[in-house]
Amino acid sequence: MKKIFLLFVVLGFFSFIEATNLHKKNNSDTISLVSVSIAPQAFFVEKIAGDTLKVNVILPSNANEHHFEFKPSIMKKLEKSDIYFTIGLEFEKVFLNKFHHNFPKLEIVNMQKNISLLDFKDSHHRNQKDPHTWLDPILVQTMAVNIYNTLIKKYPKNKDLYKKNLDQFLAELDSLNLQISSKLEKLKQREFVVYHPSWAYFSKRYHLTQIPVEILGKEPKIKDLQKLITLVKEKNIKIIFVQNGFPEKAAKTLARECDAKIFEINHLSKDWENELLRISDALKAK
Ligand SMILES: [Zn+2]
Numbered sequence: 001m002k003k004i005f006l007l008f009v010v011l012g013f014f015s016f017i018e019a020t021n022l023h024k025k026n027n028s029d030t031i032s033l034v035s036v037s038i039a040p041q042a043f044f045v046e047k048i049a050g051d052t053l054k055v056n057v058i059l060p061s062n063a064n065e066h067h068f069e070f071k072p073s074i075m076k077k078l079e080k081s082d083i084y085f086t087i088g089l090e091f092e093k094v095f096l097n098k099f100h101h102n103f104p105k106l107e108i109v110n111m112q113k114n115i116s117l118l119d120f121k122d123s124h125h126r127n128q129k130d131p132h133t134w135l136d137p138i139l140v141q142t143m144a145v146n147i148y149n150t151l152i153k154k155y156p157k158n159k160d161l162y163k164k165n166l167d168q169f170l171a172e173l174d175s176l177n178l179q180i181s182s183k184l185e186k187l188k189q190r191e192f193v194v195y196h197p198s199w200a201y202f203s204k205r206y207h208l209t210q211i212p213v214e215i216l217g218k219e220p221k222i223k224d225l226q227k228l229i230t231l232v233k234e235k236n237i238k239i240i241f242v243q244n245g246f247p248e249k250a251a252k253t254l255a256r257e258c259d260a261k262i263f264e265i266n267h268l269s270k271d272w273e274n275e276l277l278r279i280s281d282a283l284k285a286k
Helices: 002-026 039-049 072-080 090-102 137-154 156-184 200-205 222-235 249-258 272-285
Strands: 032-036 053-057 081-086 107-110 191-194 209-212 239-243 261-265
Touching (some): 032 039, 032 072, 039 053, 039 137, 039 156, 039 272, 072 081, 081 137, 107 137, 137 156, 137 200, 156 272, 191 222, 200 209, 209 222, 222 249, 239 249, 249 261, 261 272
Parallel strands (some): 032 053, 032 081, 191 209, 191 239, 239 261
16 A cells, blocks of 8 residues: 555656656747747748747738838837847838837847848839848858757757758759759740749749839839730730738739739748749740
C-alpha cells in the first residue's frame, strides 16, 4: 500500500514538472518578436530564424502597401518587437520620421541594404525608388543575408542554426530562379499587362516588360484607358493580371475590350515561392 502511494507521489511530481515546462513553451513572452512590413518578408525571416522567433506582419492581407497608415494596435506590437525590418514603403517613412523616437529599443533594419533600387518608370514619380525588390529571387538572396547578419548579432546563441538555415534558403532561391528561368526562357510574347506595376525587378531578371494599368497609383482616366486598349489589342496580349486590394474596374474593362482573361495574383502573398511559380506558369500559358 505504502509503495503504491509513493508511486502516485512520484508520478504526480513528474506530471507537475512536465506541466510547468509546457507552460513555459506556450508562453509567447519567452520567444522574441520581430516585425516586418509585408508578408513575404515574414516568409524570408522565418526561413532564417526557424521557430526561434515570432514574426509580426504590419500590413493586413488584402491591403494596398502604398496606401496604409499606422494604427495604435500596430504601435503596441512594434513596442514589443526587438527589430523592425523595413522594405522601402511609404508608410515606413511616416513611422521613421514621426514615431520612431518613441521606440528607443526598437532596432530598425533596412532589408534592402546593398540592393541598388530602380527608379519608377513613369516620370511623375520623381525621386521615388521602386520598392518591390521582394519579387526577384536573386535580390531576395541579398535580403536573406541582411536578415542573417542582423539576427546573429541580436541572438548570437542561435548562430549555427541561422547559418545552416541561410545556406539552405540561398540554395532554394537558386533553384527557384532556375525553375522560373526555364519556364520563361522560350516565351515569345515578353510583355504582360498588370494592374499595379510591382513586377519591375522580376521583369528585369527574366527579360520581360510589364505594362501597368494603374497610373500614379490610381485608376486610369478614360483617355489613358483607351490608349491602353489600343496598345493591348495591337500587341495581342490575352491576359490581364490583377492584385488583391487594388481596384479592378479598369482591368475588367480592358479585358472585355481586348477579349483577354483576368488572372488574379498576389504580390503580397506569404506563400511567396508558389506565387512566383504561379505567375510564371500563367505567363507561359497565355
Ligand atoms: Zn506596390
